[in-house]
Amino acid sequence: MDAPFRILIVEDEPKLAALLGDYLKGAGFETAWIANGLEAMPAIRARLPDLILLDLMLPGRDGLDICRELRGFSAVPVIMMTARVEEIDRLLGLELGADDYICKPYSPREVVARCKAVLRRARPIAGEIQPLQIDEAAWRAVYHGVELDLTPVEFRLLRALSRSPGRVFSREQLLDGLYDDHRVVTDRTVDSHIKNLRRKLEHVTPDAPPIRSIYGVGYKYESP
Incomplete structure (x- = not known):
């Protein structure tokens, strides 16, 4: 036991x-x-x-x-x-x-x-296959067995969203950690990066996109 x-x-x-x-x-x-x-x-x-x-x-x-x-x-x-x-x-x-x-x-x-x-x-149940695997030390993300070609910003966004599946993050919450040099960026910057990230994820599972936009609020990750 x-x-x-x-x-x-x-x-x-x-x-x-x-x-x-x-x-x-x-x-x-x-x-x-x-x-x-x-x-x-x-x-x-x-x-x-x-x-x-x-x-x-x-x-x-x-x-x-x-x-x-x-x-x-x-x-x-x-x-x-x-x-x-x-x-x-x-x-x-x-x-x-x-x-x-x-x-x-x-x-x-x-x-x-x-x-x-x-x-x-x-700590997933033994034997349970996790659709998204993130290796923070190697800056590597694998989705349904396919390694994603992500930019550092896309990796940070995916990491943040996937840590709390179902939780809606505002653009402001996501903005804070996009860049190491803490440059000033806009909401449109987040939208652009999310769009590119979603495209890469949907290339793997076109019928079940894991990132959803919540109108007027922000974005959330839904674990398949």
């Missing part, structure tokens, strides 16, 4: 952390809890969890700073928890690398569902 997934809860509100822990344990997860941001990285390095629920506002060190350091050595899934809606663009920024976010107040059942979804993407 496989060992249960271990989820680290980094949250400074004891009652909220306890509630999350109860629901996650009820769903079959193993949990650990840390209340201070300064204790997060030592605990993560000592025993890397399968997923981290990371509060944005923490005593000692904030969640954004923790996530930024974490991405320097690990791709462990991170779900950010925040009451500051204005921070959402940064939470899911292409450079920061959070996998999802949840706004407070939230339902513990929703948190459990989000954890299951993120873990499923991070």
Whole structure:
């Protein structure tokens, strides 16, 4: 029997952390809890969890700073928890690398569902064929067995969208991580790159394009 997934809860509100822990344990997860941001990285390095629920506002060190350091050595899934809606663009920024976010107040059942979804993407069921495979170290993307010839910008866009299937990203959210030199670009730039990326994906699966445009909002990736 496989060992249960271990989820680290980094949250400074004891009652909220306890509630999350109860629901996650009820769903079959193993949990650990840390209340201070300064204790997060030592605990993560000592025993890397399968997923981290990371509060944005923490005593000692904030969640954004923790996530930024974490991405320097690990791709462990991170779900950010925040009451500051204005921070959402940064939470899911292409450079920061959070996998999802949840706004407070939230339902513990929703948190459990989000954890299951993120873990499923991070660790597919044995034998299950994943249509999209992204190798970040090699800057390589394979879709239905076909290696895609992507530009660096197209690769970043696909990586960002595919990290959260079904989630709609605004053009503004996608703009932040398009270029390493942080040049000023417009919404039309995003549209142009998305158009080229979709064309390459649709060349592989013309009847099932994975990237959809949401009128007046932005774009989302739908896993086949």
